[in-house]
Amino acid sequence: MKKRKGFTLLEITIGMFILGGVLVIYLQSMQSSRKKTEYYSEHFIASIMAAKVVESCFQETDINLYGIEALGLVDESGQSLNFNTPVTDGQTVFFKTPEITEEQHPHLYRMFSKDFMLNIDSEKASKPHFKLNTAFAWKASTGAGKFNFFCNFPGSVIRKEPHSTFAFPEARLEKKLVERFFEEKDKSLGSIISSPGAREVALSTGRIYFSVSNLLRDKDFTESFAKAEQLAGEPHAPDSDKFHQATEIYFNISRNILDLMLYLKPEIERVNRDMNMIDSMNLRNKTRLQVFIRRSGFAVDKLRQIFLISVNEAASRYREQMKSSTSLRSQRLMIEKSLSMHRLLMVSTDFCEGVFESGDARSIIRAEYSRLLDTLEKFFADKDQSIMRLAAQERKFVQNNRLKDRYFVCDLVFQLFAEIASFKENLPDPDPGVPDPDLSVVGQPSGNGTAVGAVTWAQDQLDGGSGRGLNVNNGKKICDDPKAWNDWCLAFVNTAYNREVPELAHESAIASYNAMQRAGKIKTDKRPPAGAIMYTEATSSNPYGHIFIATGKTNENGEPIVITSGSAASFDGIREMTLNQMIDICGNYLGYAVPGQVLR
């Protein structure tokens, strides 16, 4: 009976074995589960950390073409740098804001200081991007832990080919050139210009001239200039739509002009380089082509000026907009645009003639850019480190004069402006030709108020002419008295123009010059067209200055030939002579007024 009251040894032993076995399984599971949970936690954190690194790379490369370099993952040549670093105490750029410090994040700090290492391998792919392997390695209690994230990021090579909406259609170019430049019809360009080199120069000139014509024909575009200035002149807040609209217009002007100029760059280079090839052309065609080369040269220089003024305006307005914007997203966008504008200005400092009203362009541009970079570096140090790094990197590029190497458009713009400057220096000075004489003034007491009438009438007073021009001041004619016009130079020119030019109604030649000057009509080059009213300075021996008329002709050296009255101190009558001979007699040349402008 006693035996039946308890359990047999066998029963207890089996029971204990089963229970023990289950307990062992349970404890092992618990232990394994704890380790795995710890491992998974660490793994999870590592993946979050890696995602943060990847996200930083997204942010960095989104605003900075050289973002991977700015992060220190590759060197200047794009070669991989060994990047293996702990993540605590701000030891890596990826965990600086906020830093993982013992004081601020003790739990994280304990975890990450336990051999938690960030390792990034960068590899420059065959295509222009980088392949990054972001790895976190740590010592887990279950063994070494490692987590990898692979991702591609954009590289720095961007090259585009310029396309301009203003480009003159190639299919129409030759016909247009034949008709407009060379006054022909239904002929091929080859039949007009036999030299292939000269033909190419003509085609390039046509591309420049007619593309600029296309630009001017686009009224929406040209009217936007006045619209931008009108909006900019109104007191709009920098965060208002109208302020943004004006900025956008300046940006669009810069964009369209840049596209056009870069499209024309090879043409400018060709004309500038091969201009002497047109020397073999016949005189008439050569002169016609020279006229359009000259116009094209001035036109591209004006495009340069418009571009730089608009870029400077846009840069300035983006800075103002940035200030009033509180959205980091829009600030990033404006920073990107603004920096591009400044980069272009920086490489153009030597070509900023006609951009600022006063001051040294180089100093202004450098100071404004430096101030911008300073501000960005300081402001974003604790807000968006990718912008801070971008500003610091940019400063380095500027200091080392590397903008042109780093941004291909900066290099193109520098080359383009250097080419335009050289082109402007080398522009031909074509003979403008001479108008047919106006025979209706021959034998008359005065001209008829036109430029050609003035020249014909003045030439009629030369030896061999009728000499019937009347000096109303003394009632004399040269046919009666060779000294009729002596010391009456202003009266001579005034009579040639039939006393119809208000600026000639003065007491002396120099007073007439001053009137022309005040009216903004004086030009100073030495290629006056026929009938141009010309001046030399007042001297101690001749305080009244001197005035005479351009014939439109030149001598074999290209010097303009003028027609002038004499004086008691020089010669009697009326003579033709070169401008240099005139200067020898009367003193320094002051300039001329174009007849078309002086006529009412």
Add this chain to the structure above:
Amino acid sequence: MKHCRSGYIFPLILMATLSIGFFTMTLVQLQSSHHDQLQHLNNSQHALNLAYSVNVEVLSELREKQWDERFFKGAPVYRMNQKLFGGTYDLCVEDYDTSEYTFNVKIRTTIGDKKSLFYWRQKYIPNMLDFTRLTFTVSFGEYDPGLFEPGKKSEIDKMVDDKLKNAADNKQEAAEIAKALKNEPTLGAIIEKLAALPPGIDKSLIKGESQLRPSAPVLGTQASNQPKIKVSKVLKDLDSVVDPVDQLDFDPSKPGTCVCNKDLMIRSEPWGTIRGVIPPGAPCEVGGMRGDFFEIKYNGIVGYSHMNWIAVEGHTPAMVEPPRPPGAPPPI
């Protein structure tokens, strides 16, 4: 009774074993779920990284040639079952026909047995002024992987179009809301303005609702104070360099008027022999140009008259005797 007492221990042990077993299984299940969750999270991130990387490769390929020679010009490009970074992907790149310079990139990734579809609508920036950016993303999103199939093209495109349209429709309102909230001094005031509190809940229940918002830091960038030359003035200079007549198009012919104060010569060619004359103020047809001469038709006579004496819409004649260019035939 005897049976009861002798069988007592086994059910007890069985119960204990089962309890521990179930507990262990639950633990393993939890652990597995934790693992799955982590795996899922990692796979999602991995899928996004993979798709982003493929998109970067697409853009790299786009950079290699100019837009006019883009690799997907004319027909969509499909690349199926490609391998990258331990996963596989299907790619489709195609022009978005509705808008110039716009293209869609669809990337369907497969990580393990999970498929994801990422869709980028991107715009190529052809101009040279944006020289740090080749494209910008118009829209990005994750969609049902089944929409990758070519037959579903219009469906997914429409979803993206609708999304963009919604964003555009709401832009004004969102800007107004943001503007209205900009000057609210406290969190409580913002919540009140948005009417975001459920009925019967007082804003004082929200922690820190009355705390003043810190003022937004102001970036110290400034506009230039340098006196600048007006761009319209330089445009005017440019306009004076290019003859206005070159901004005209003579196809079809335009009506013209002789503005010469005496009979204007109609020549056989520029500076050529005289075929006839047009009296002052007479109308004529202007059909084209040769050099500085308009090709005109007057009273049955076809020839050339100098542009300085013919008025055409868009061209104001200079009304001065033109210079005869060097090399031109001498006056008759």
